[in-house]
Amino acid sequence: MNTIGKLRGAIAIIGIIYILIPLVVVIPASFTSASYPSFPPEGFSFQWYTKILERPEFIEAFFNSLKFAVMAAFFAVLFGTLGALAIAKYEIPGKSAITSFLTAPLSVPQLVLGIALLIYFTPMMLAGTSTGFLIAHIIICIPYVIRLVLTGLSGFDYNLEKAGAILGANPLTVFWRITLPLIRPAIISGGLFAFLTSFDNVTVSLFMISPEMRTLPIEIFSTMQDAYNPIVASVSSVVIFISVALIVILEKIHGVGKVFGGGHH
Amino acid sequence: MEPVRSHADQETSPKITTEPPKKQKKMKKRRSWVPGLLLLVPILLFLFGFFVVPMLYILYLSFISTENLSGADAVYSLQNYITLFTDSYYLNSLWITVKISIYSVIVALLLGYPIALTMAKSSARVRAIITLLIASPLLVSIVVRNFGWYLLLLPNGTINSFLLNIGIINKPLNLLFSELGVVIGLSNAYLPFMVLAIVTSLYNIDPSLEKASAILGASPMRSFFSITLPLSLPGIISGSVLVFSLSMSAYVTPALMGGANVPVMPVVVYDQINNLLHWTFGSALSYVLLATTLLSVFIFTRVFEKSKFKEVFR
Structure with missing residues (x-):
């Protein structure tokens, strides 16, 4: 049971990460200072937030x-x-x-x-x-x-x-x-x-x-x-x-x- | 709805006062739900006028083979449906949709079952945290989740950059704008439903059954395959049916993650209605999509229910 239990837990964690990952990467990417979005972001800036106002x-x-x-x-x-x-x-x-x-x-x-x-x-x-x-x-x-x-x-x-x-x-x-x-x-x-x-x-x-x-x-x-x-x-x-x-x-x-x-x- | 209405008419008709006393008691009992009926009137009328009638209207339109919708010279025939089932473009589209939906169910099942099992074996607190983590993304717009996948899967995205950097690949993989991309998007979007469906059936399993099987000397593997798995089949079925039907009819995710490369039925239907303005043909396509979804759900449920009984009573 122990190895099976561990395997089950590992897959469960991968599954939960799979559910959350597309949301988790969006927020850091929004603080990028580059002109294209990426995760991990390049640099740090609020420019894409101020640009919403424009x-x-x-x-x-x-x-x-x-x-x-x-x-x-x-x-x-x-x-x-x-x-x-x-x-x-x-x-x-x-x-x-x-x-x-x-x-x-x-x-x-x-x-x-x-x-x-x-x-x-x-x-x-x-x-x-x-x-x-x-x-x-x-x-x-x-x-x-x-x-x-x-x-x-x-x-x-x-x-x-x-x-x-x-x-x-x-x-x-x-x-x-x-x-x-x-x-x-x-x-x-x-x-x-x-x-x-x-x-x-x-x-x-x-x-x-x-x-x-x-x-x-x-x-x-x-x-x-x-x-x-x-x-x-x-x-x-x-x-x-x-x-x-x-x-x-x-x-x-x-x-x-x-x-x-x-x-x- | 019809019988309900006729009762309401009875209530206002003067006939009631002339009922013999024997029936009076029955009438009184009947009357007791009339105020309830009044509360239901707004919502029933609303859904009838803006849900039932429009759905029936496009069913009617699907039998008109001319593009002119207004009365007189409309030609009624099965032409739209015949075109649909003889043209290889539409048949191929239907096949791609079914295939992608099946893949999405498989991915959701393989990842969802271990999550559900872990939840069922955890303390109430851990269970509550996992439930919150997996259900919350359902409350964030699908376009936002798809954008997250763009960041990860594009040729210059996180996954390709990583694989290129460590030298496993020397040119970016086509993860997006492919069937794979659509399966990733759909299985991601609907995996929480699968987990919640399975976990409900796992909670209902009597824990003493597993204890009994352990006492009788069964290995944990054996217990799992002869007790837990068969008894959680109803959850597996309802989860799979739900993920399948949602995947079949999803538009946004295939449009963003597959684009023109993956012409699933919803994308084809959207094109017919919004870009080509083929409303009668689009209506027929809509009903075929609806019917395929409902039919597959029906068949799927029947097949699995039979095997469930075989499994349990072996």
């Missing part, structure tokens, strides 16, 4: 990403929490079918979803508009919110709601003072997760953008296709910093692994 398309794309991610997360949380509450609390017929339906956008390839929405939106004059973009992003965020809020509700004690009602609180007060505070962690992690899903998305966005409206991952994607530019390293590092900050919060509330666990597909 590229208005990146700044604009960043604020677009932020704006859409906040709005998509808001609507996904709104629709998703109501839906998850309904499924968890009421004896609705066809419950499991409804749950599968609400998480179905996860099983359809994002490429196919993007194509379907582009073709559908074009005659409706929604293609390339903010509204179209937002709708597409809400669709891809909803399944995660449903899943997280359902998990959050799985241990929920409905006697607390009953107690509130017996003590004379109206249903709205019961929801506001009892239900909501108890499922708040699940809602917050659902929202953060939805935010990151939207903020990171490329595939669906590719079909929803217009020349005037682009997001940060799209800018990175097209810059990478055109040229090998160190500015991609610094912009990518900014994306990593934002993601890490949100991951830390998510991990504190919910546990990042649990979000993906359960093997649903």
